[in-house]
Amino acid sequence: MHQYSAQEIATLDHIVRERHSVRGYLPEQIxxxxxQKVFETARWSPSGTNVQPWQICVASGETRDRIRAELLERVANKVATNPDHPGDAKIGDVWRERKRACARALYGAMGIEWEDREGRGRAAMRNHELFDAPHVAFLCIDDVFGKHTVADVGMYAQTLMLAMSANGIGSCAQGSLRDYPDLVRETFDLPPETKVLFGISFGFEDPDVPANQARTERATVSETVKFLN
Ligand SMILES: Cc1cc2nc3c(=O)[nH]c(=O)nc-3n(C[C@H](O)[C@H](O)[C@H](O)COP(=O)(O)O)c2cc1C
Known part of the structure; x- marks a missing residue:
């Protein structure tokens, strides 16, 4: 196995820790x-039996504009969402507290109080505005694949987002972009069996957007990993 220098290892650690969800972008296209460079890196992600089940659809320019406008119209008209994959079941306290901490970090950065329902609604709407990102990727998988294979798409997503971070591109994974999968299938001429897992908005980070100051913590190794000898 290749021996990496201490500096190279530190760089990997730095890229992993510095990546954060970017929720405000400059208009410049990548x-x-x-x-091509970042998607070239992402394709080297691992997957069970190397099946590479991910199918990625990237919208930029007019296509991105049309998708964004359509999403906003549907949300404004309260069109029922129709995700291909069900949401989480009722989750336990540990998970709920982590979710709350995530919300506190984001609303705190945006100056939104928890009691401010309208403010929270506006923050949620930013998802469908794609946080003004000039590009959005939809990560899809055919419905023949089971839950365990969905994990492969997560592998791909993290590789892609790290490659983006390393190259100065910001990103935000968005489960909320599962809301209207038919729009994605229509736009990209996908067959009905291709299902949308989530989206990733991406582009160059706008440092002046307050939401971009949000930072999250992580549970410790001892809380999440059991080592046995
Ligand atoms: C699969 C997935 C779906 C997510 N969905 C959303 C979303 O819909 N909206 C949002 O603002 N952030 C979303 N996030 C971002 C998470 O909130 C974020 O990754 C987490 O809070 C950790 O923060 P960090 O990315 O800044 O490290 C999602 C992340 C992942 C991995």
């Missing part, structure tokens, strides 16, 4: 070459 140059084609850079776009």
């Amino acid at each position: 140059p084609d070459e850079l776009m």
